[in-house]
Amino acid sequence: MGMVDAARQQVAGVYHRQVGDILVTALHDGYQDAPLSTVHGMAEAEAAAMLRAAFRPVPRRTNVSCFLIRSGGRVALVDAGCGPSKPTVGRLPANLAAAGVAPGAVEAVLMTHLHPDHFGGLSDGAGTAAFPHAELALHEAEHAYWHDDAAMAAADPARQKMFFQGARTHLAPYAARTRLFSSGEVFPGVTALPLPGHTPGHTGFLVASGGASLLLWGDIIHVQELQVPRPEVTMAVDVDPDQAITTRRRVFDQVATDRQAFAGAHLHFPALAHLARTPQGYALVPDAFTLALEGDAP
Structure with missing residues (x-):
């Protein structure tokens, strides 16, 4: 009996969810670790204790996922990941290939917002688009903010370079x-829902077909172990933290009330879940792995 080589890496980060006639595929781009100083609204010691109690690493680890939408014979991608900026990210191209889709087949890239972990994979930064035939669609307020020279001048130098200039370079x-867009249908069966706060034009996308739906809610939360029990916790990168809290509370109430399935860029992969009410507030209930593309009935 021959020797079997030990695995050197994880298998492809690809997970499908059928929504009526639309196929949504979660694609893993990797994860990023960030210091607890990026978490606002609670003491660092308390945040560390909550993460350790949930068996999570400290400093905080945040997943990055993108979502492929195949609808009516057409292909769209929601967000483009980080690009190859760190060793732990930049897995989108390999996982897109594992899902059977070539970059040239992507007809539209729908942006939830313009932060580096969402726009970094759009281009190589030297003028070459990663998705050569794709239309780029984003909220008009998002485009305006990151192209506003006055807003850029008011930001610290690091954010000017990484966020403002980075967005302009990768969108060019x-x-x-x-x-x-401002709202409405942006792709067959996909409706844009403005969810401002994290950024001015932060957007969720509701995928709906045949009586089924899935809300791709963007960056409503970054650290589920902290922000689900404490919706008032914000991130250092929130452009308008108060509005982000208001939006998060509204979305939490909506998805819990409607039993709405959702997926988030920063939920642990494969990033599909529901939100249940508890006496203390809310509990995130990750979807169980299933061989049925439609998922288990809620």
Whole structure:
């Protein structure tokens, strides 16, 4: 009997969810670790204790996922991941290939917002688009904010370079094929829902078909172990923390009341879940792995 080589890496980060006639595929881009100083609204010691109690690493570890949408023979991608900026991220191209989709087949890239972990995979930063035939669609307020020179001048130098200039650089190859929206259907069966606060044009996308739906809620939360029990906890990168809290509370109430299935860029992969009410507030209930593409009935 021959020797079997030990595994050197995880298998592909790809997970499908059928929503009526639309297939949504979660694609893992990796994860990022960040200091607890990026968590606002609670003491660092308390945040560390909550993470350790949940068997999570300290400093905080945040997943990054993108979502592929195949609807009516067309292909869209929600967000583009970090790009190859760190050793633990940049897995989107490999997982897109594992899902059977070539970059040239992506017709639209729907942006939840313009932060580096969402726009970094759009281009190589030197003018070459990663998705050569794709239209780029984003909220008009999002595009306006990150292209506002006065807003950039008011930011600290690091954020000017990484966020403002980074967004402009990675969006540049799509300048001739950028579509701005405010709300409404942005792709067959996909409706844009403005969820401002984290950024001015932060957007969720409701995928709906055949009586089924899935809300791709963007960055409503970054650290589920902290922000589900404490919705008032914000992130250092929130542009308007107070509005982010208001939006988070509203979305929490909506998905819990409606038993709405959702997926988030920063929920632990494969990032599909429900939110249940508890006497203390809310509890995140990750979807169980299932061989049925439709998922288990809620």
